[in-house]
Amino acid sequence: MSEIAGAPGTADAAGGPEPTTERKTSEVLHFAVRNPKLLIGLGIVLSLLLLGIIGPLFIEHGPNEYVGPKSQPPSGEYWLGTTSFGQDIWAQFVFGLRATFLIGVFGGGVAFVIGTTVGFVAGYKGGIVDEILNMLTNVVLVLPALVVLIVITAYLEVRGVFIQGVFIGLTSWPWAARAVRSQALSLSTRDYVDLARLSGRRTWRIITTEIAPNMSSYLVMSFILLFGGSILIAAGLDFIGLGPTNGVSLGLMLESAMKWSSLYLGMWWWFIPPGLGITAIVGSLYILNVGLDEVFNPKLREL
Amino acid sequence: MWRYIGRKLFVYLLTFVIAVTINWMIPRFMPGDPVRSMLSRASVGNPEALQRMNEYYTGVFGLDTPLHEQYLSFWANLFRGDLGVSVMLYPQPVLDIILRAVPFTLGLLLPSIILSWIVGNRIGAFAARKKLLDNTILPVGYILTAMPYMWLALLLAWSLGIVAGVLPTAGGYSPSLRVEFSWLFISSLLTHWVLPFLSMFVVALGGWAIGMRNMIIYELEADYSNYLQALGAPTRLIRRYAFRNAMLPQITGLAVQLGTVLSGALLTEIVFNYPGLGTLILQALNNRDFFVLQGTFLFVVVGVLIANFIIDIVYVLVDPRTRVQMTGGAA
């Protein structure tokens, strides 16, 4: 769901990344620690990640168990209150965070692998391979991902985070492929790549040793965007009721909050935290990405 | 330029064929039996009677012929505009059901896409390289695009609809009205439209503003801008050029974003129980009506393809480079 926002790939027209073979790490660091966008974004994402990892360890009961009184507003005992069934919303929230990061890693990961592979091969090989892969990319690109996912997952018997991630990955890679392709295209004509090719090295090695490292910053940013996109798509699926069976996630929390009338029963503590969690994660990822962009791309630095 | 359009058309055609094939394959290679699940709702007490009804409906839905025949007749039916018969609304044709929902979805989509694109671009262009504005609009924009559509919809429904009580939060119009062409009914349609529209508009707005802002910054850093600046051209002029150049990728962006905005519309409709395609999809899912689900899928794909094609044409018309080619070719 993040094809545009801040994606450096949309700036096809703008020049590619600087192929300075030895980027000065110290210089990057110098700007990184001084970039507020990067720091704030990273700070929020990491603290939420930490919460998702550590939080569940301190909760003795399962997130869906009935532990407390019903429909309680937030209190000292139940930090985010309880649901109509007496489930602890704080517990659901931290477990949900964990699941949300997981789906980001699975979905984003699968999309990243497919996207970059297709992009590199197409951009490097060119010719008929490029034509075919490009065609494929365009086909998947125009298919509306969520609707495809709805139709596919509706038929699945058992739905889990993993399967969901794979399907999300399978439908959301095209823009990354496109962006990587255009970068690889420009890099593959550089002298040092030609040199490597003349020396008879295998395509795969040229891609991994010569091309990829020179656009690593670019790849990192693509992954971050795919990560955030997967989270949003997964939340949408969960909300429609096609989430992991018996699972916990922020999207499923939103679904049950809506299903069990939290809006009309005035239980704001049920539907605000999950949405806020998703927004915080994805929003900070985006902002983090802008920060990264500024650090890696000297032209954008505001001096 | 015709080559360009031709290529695009080919891709769209290919996409369509693939979408249709996926659509045909999924139900036939997944477990579960649509006829049986339809009949299990019918609370028929007697097993024999149920068995006989099962056979009858399997025949009606064409599930008892060989696969290749099913595939061919699937295409043949498609060209006749026949998307099958609904299970939940048996015996209504799927196409009729979809067509009734489409105006509501379009009524949300078109205004929110167009208005958010225009307003977002303005805001983004305005914010770029103005430090103070940039520092407020950028984070706000990112937070808006990061919001799940349904969450903003829930927030709006809760705050404006339930707590403040100023706008209706459910349905396409008031259930106490007769459906007719009257002011009373139309104003009811409008008030029910406001909240879903607003939540889609707001989320999309952030994305466009940021896109434009980033684009303008790239443009302002481009060589021609520096060159103009060195020549001493006024900033206003440079910014105008930057804006015009930045528009092009934003138009392409429109095509790329269609799928996302559409998904957003579906989710938003569900929150507001708005009688468009999103709510229809949810109903189909709840009733295990795969014919409607898949019909909607095909319909949406075709809609997206057509929209993409329109955007391509607009792009060609707006892009000075292709425009030159065209006039050059004509001359």
Place this chain on the structure above:
Amino acid sequence: MRSLRLPAALAAVALAVTACSGGGGGNGEGSGEYPRNETLYTTGTAWGPPANWNPFMQGQYAVGTVGLAYEPLFLFDPNTSEYVPWLAESDSWPEENVHEIVLREGITWRDGEVFDSADVVSTLEVGQFDSVPFSNLWNFIEGVEAVDAQTVRVTFAENRPQEWMNWVYSHPIAPEHIWGEKTEEQIMSDVNEDPVGSGPYFYESHTDDRLVWERNDEWWGTEALDLDMKPRYIVDLVNASNDVTLGMLQQGQVDLSNNFLPGIDQIINGNETITSYYDGPPYMQPANTAWLVPNTTKAPLDDPAFRQALAHSIDITQIIEGPYANLVEAASPTGLLPIWDDYIDHGLVEDEGFTFNADRAVELLEDAGYQDEDGDGFVETPDGEPISLTLEVPAGWTDWMEASNVIAANAQAVGINIEAQTPEFDLLVDNRNSGEFDLIINNERGASNTPWTYYDYVFQLPVNEQQSTVNFGRYENEEAWALVEQLAAVPADDIEAAAEITSQIQEIQLAELPAIPLWYNGMWSQANNTYWTNWPSEREGAPQTYASMWNGIWQLGGIQTLATIEPAGE
């Protein structure tokens, strides 16, 4: 009048684009709005847009098709266990296998044609088509004839009055001059959008999210039955989310909701205008029994002792107070609904019925040789095989999902390893029908004229490869089935004779537990009294009928509720 949605919506789009603020509307003409004080708004029955008004498409026809438009010969009053003559005036059994029904005079169809015995004959004959849901009637009916214009005589090849009377009260009569000539294909695919019925309401209009019925002021019952239907319009809204429904109910946009709304107890307690049948728990009248169905072909569920232990392990109160927040009641160990109290052998239940008792469950397991030898906390079979069972409920059925978790936890507490699973509904149906499951929850049989429908559900033989509607547990007991068949042959009004047989059935049932009754699902019904009052209630002087739009409830006296509610403020 009908499909104005499209142009109207297009107009809305056009208006929206020009950003016209639709002020100044509402000229107050009567045509625009249904008059609020004459209109009853209902919801909770339709789960999808109205599909058809075809009385033969059971389970699919729009809300009220049978009941409001088409009517049966008799109603069944569950409070008195009597058949109330409706389109019929009286009936008699001149011989054991002959049922003679005398029809009321002076009834006309909505198009003016006279209702007579030919209509009844033709409706029954439609059942000879295989795809008609009641085609099984012709397994035991020999013939139907119109003796004269007002008399119908049905002769039976096999005597099954309980089953026959079930049809008589639950199925409507359709006019011969419209349906008589149709082919099977036509009958089973007819949308029948403007149904010609005999009932108190007729079709006014519909859209995908609602259906409007208008009162038939010519209805025969106003005079003959002295029933005066109060609402001029009934607007039934397609189920939205619980969320939306609750909001509309509280705001008085909906008068009657017939859906399970979690949290409704808080609202009934806190809001004077929202009422249900009972003022306190369980708030709702029972509608059907939720059974825990074990697959009796699989070890150890094939062992009655094991099933007994399982039944004793379930703390039903925990389910009732937990997921259901006291909106349901625990079921009798016989599973029979309270309306069938006369058929329950209370002495027997006292002695043999199971109740929650974890210690007793452990004891039963031990006595039957189920012990935990390997020390994993769960018992093994007497042969030492580990036991691991799954309990399946459909994904998304949240109350059942919660209940199944409680059952699994309870069973584990006594050492029976049960795990709750939530497959998709379709898959569950496949598994259930083909017998590939351990335990499921099911409630597919509801209130009716006779407990025979329940016993048919639990014991029916033979067990087929696919069990699609009854005996999902594949329980085989010839003796019990013979008794059920005997019950089917008991005259419909002979409760005493029937009770004798049901007592024998219960003896087997309580010892064997082919299915374990859990709780009574409620006839969810919550009403807002702002515009309509005098809703059915346990209170003295209030009507005791059902207030539900559910299919099948009209025929159980629900139709009378429309005549007893009163407009508020009069």
